[in-house]
Amino acid sequence: MLEIKNLTKKFGTKTVIDDLSMTVKDNEIMAIVGPSGAGKTTLLRCITGLEHVNSGEFFWNGTKFDPAETDQKNTIIGVVFQDYQLFPNLTVMGNITLAPTLVKKEPLSKVTTDARELLKRLGLEGKESLYPYQLSGGQKQRVAIVRALAMSPKILCYDEPTSALDPALRDEVAEIILSLKKQEMTQIVVTHDMDFAQNVADEIKRVEQID
Structure with missing residues (x-):
């Protein structure tokens, strides 16, 4: 609470x-x-x-x-920003795995496996290698949600x-x-x-x- x-x-x-x-x-x-x-x-x-x-x-x-x-x-506390704030130079997977590996020092293999599961849950399976400019507004928002969830x-x-x-x-x-x-x-x-x-x-x- x-x-x-x-x-x-x-x-x-x-x-x-x-x-x-x-x-x-x-x-x-x-x-x-x-x-x-x-x-x-x-x-x-x-x-x-x-x-x-x-x-x-x-x-x-x-x-x-x-x-x-x-x-x-x-x-x-995790946050999903109004403008999503995805890194344009990183793929969907890169955006999601960056913080858990750099900040929490989690193994990339584990982070990637967890990220794939989160992407699947939010209907983004198969979008892992796309860049933000290739996504719709709704897809960007879901990626931003997955990125926040990846920090548990x-x-x-x-x-x-x-x-x-x-x-x-x-x-x-x-x-x-x-x-x-x-x-x-x-x-x-x-x-x-x-x-x-x-x-x-x-x-x-x-x-x-x-x-």
Whole structure:
């Protein structure tokens, strides 16, 4: 279970998140919704350690941790970025195996075997040697999800996973998120799409813009 207590984040003198507390239960999906500029993505960046917070505490199963300083060999939180951030010079397999081999020092043979299994689960079998420019938007997103899963995170976070997708692909993403829930993956989804949030989430956290 992830607990966030009294999180505050400022940029200069502007407070973006003010004394926010929330709990994400194991194996559940939390959707974070709110208007543009309310701090949804900033909150996600704080949770994933991409932004340092001004104050607040993070707990995983009762143990305090700092997402910005956690040893990446023991990944708690993985993230799927809105623009996917795949390396254009690497193949699908290269994108997936890079971090587990470099950061976690896992053998390439094991990482490759695990990656093939993940690709198969997400309907990407046979795409291993393709480069990002050869993939559709939906395929890039699934590769980004596989890349995050390859680090064996306890929680998987998504930043606006449906923002650039048509309705059919939006439904596909919902199916993937719900299938991962069946595999007991705890997930956090930042989205402006309330219908999508209601379709996938066990709980919805609404954030409001601070005047």
